[in-house]
Amino acid sequence: MNSPDASHSDEFPYDDVVSALPHAFGEPGARGVLRARFEDFVVDEQLPVEPDGSGEHVLLQVRKTGLNTQDVVQRLSRFSGVRQRDIGFAGQKDRNAVTTQWFSLLLINQVEPDWSGLDSDAMQVLQAHRHGRKLKRGALRANRFQLMVRDFDGDPEDIAERIDAMRRIGMPNYFGAQRFGRRGSNLYGALRMFTSGKRPRQRNRAGMMLSAARSLLFNQVLAERVRLGNWATAIAGDYMALDGSRSGFVCESPDAEIAQRLAAFDIHPSGPLYGDGPLKTQGEALALETRVLADWPEWRTGLENARASADRRALRARVADLEWALDGGSLRLSFELPRGSFATALVRELLA
Template sequence: MTPFHAPLARPLTAILRHRPEDFLVEEIPATLPEGEGEHVWLSIRKRGMNTDTVAALLGRIAGVPRRAVGYAGRKDRHAVTTQWFSVHLPGREAPVWSEHLPPEVEVLEARRHRRKLQTGHLQGNRFVLVLRRCEGDRDAAQARLAMMRQRGVPNFFGAQRFGRDGGNIARAEALFQGTLQVRDQKLRGIYLSAARSEIFNRVLAARLEDGTWDQALPGDALQLDGRGSFFIYQEDDPTVPERLAAQALHVTGPLWGRGDPATMGAVAALEAGVAATVPVLARGLEAAGLTQERRALRIRPQALTWEWEEEQTLRLGFTLPAGAFATTLVEVFADTGADGGEG
């Protein structure tokens, strides 16, 4: 089977997000509310609104500060998305939400829970995407989709992580060089995250280029599918190639910070060499106090399906783990000019 290459030759061009209903997202929660407690959890379906806007709106309706509202992850604005929010209302009755919400926001369920919903507390997201005006080689596109189902998808951070026209990288550099002062800790975190994502994407691009993004090299840090822990591969386990092929294991790349990468030998040298191509970002992340972490170089999409509804309309369905980008999957086989999309 022909391997992926970077940059990928994509067999289709298409339009994504022709309308919000073409990008459906359903959050898969890690916890469901138990029915009692100080926090009101709300399952909300929104159309054409981003997550932070809805969180601020819920805070105003409830008369609580923005920090009293929680959610597990940001969802796309140009989409129809379903996700959970929490609002801290100790000893208070919840307002009648529907009387204050715009028609783009609908409360599907409201139940109490003992804890606030924290960022990252989700299993993943289910997606249904419709690509319109598809042009190109349909057979090649379907072959690429079959390959993605068998081998997984390069786990690039999507364009949304980098801001409009990639501006978050320039702001991160200015922050690290002292020419930009950022007092808002949330905004500062966005710039730090963009810097980390840039280094990770460069490492992944290098591993795609040499064909080792899903092949273990001596010194690689390998991660069990669905787990955060990893181990160093030293060609001491003959089952590793088979487990990688079955997507039970994944090669990882660095989320840059203080200290040496967990990898060893030539792999560690490659990662350090890539980081050296963006020294302002690498040194800035180290000085900011972030420590080295790992992220899988590959996404394992679950239940990946596709169907041609019309000659030029393709419907995709799949589930991704938390932190993966739906548009990263799409861009493997179709050029959509996508602006990102964080799951």
């Protein structure tokens, strides 16, 4: 899939940049309906620390249904009088789900309101604790998922084999369709920003576009590794990401120790979150990434000119506590994913 020029952007299928990505375990044959109801997609954030019990901030655990994260921020701001910029959260959560999420509010020398006044069918405050720091983006240990796939039609043995494979080696850490906006709107916006040189006035909107552009390029590199069958193994020159960390190292030559650490999910091969900075890979891995990214000149130049910071992301995600069951005509799934990984990336390995 090649990069579009501004003159022929209408030919590029921004509306759906995920469905054509290759599958790690072969094309799935099963079918079903996900998100027929809000309660079919349940997400619970797992914080890496416990609340301090004292401090200038209040940590709220909120369960929301049919609301996105920004909807909750607005409700919290109106109810408490805290400015939206003084409300923190660790990650964005979908509207079409039941999600349990943490928020921090800066409340200095203020009496806490009665948080039960926020309770409604769409939102409930489950816990409130004093805390010493604002909750920052990415400050998550993991997300826990419980999914219901209705009208399931597939071979249980095939599902069992795919589940077993993901337990053993993980899943491709693709960015899901949510990252790219409704019908690819974040990508259309990014291309307009790159070609015009003008950023949207809303800083948050520009950030979403840049994030979508980086995610698009990452998915292309991962897709090539999936095609080659080495997305979960190391090749010469790979930048290996330490599990649960932003640190890593260059693997000059894969050996038995590297294979052992991969099998233990201690390290993962990584791919580029493209931006203004080096790719960090060497040798074979650098040649592969350079070849794939050569097809996307406008996107690379746009990200460089926007001074997006270059970073790395693991090519695979560990799927913890993965369980499944058939319940009448439905498939139930439960599992835990690292922060930033998409449950829909797991589901696409099971369902067509």
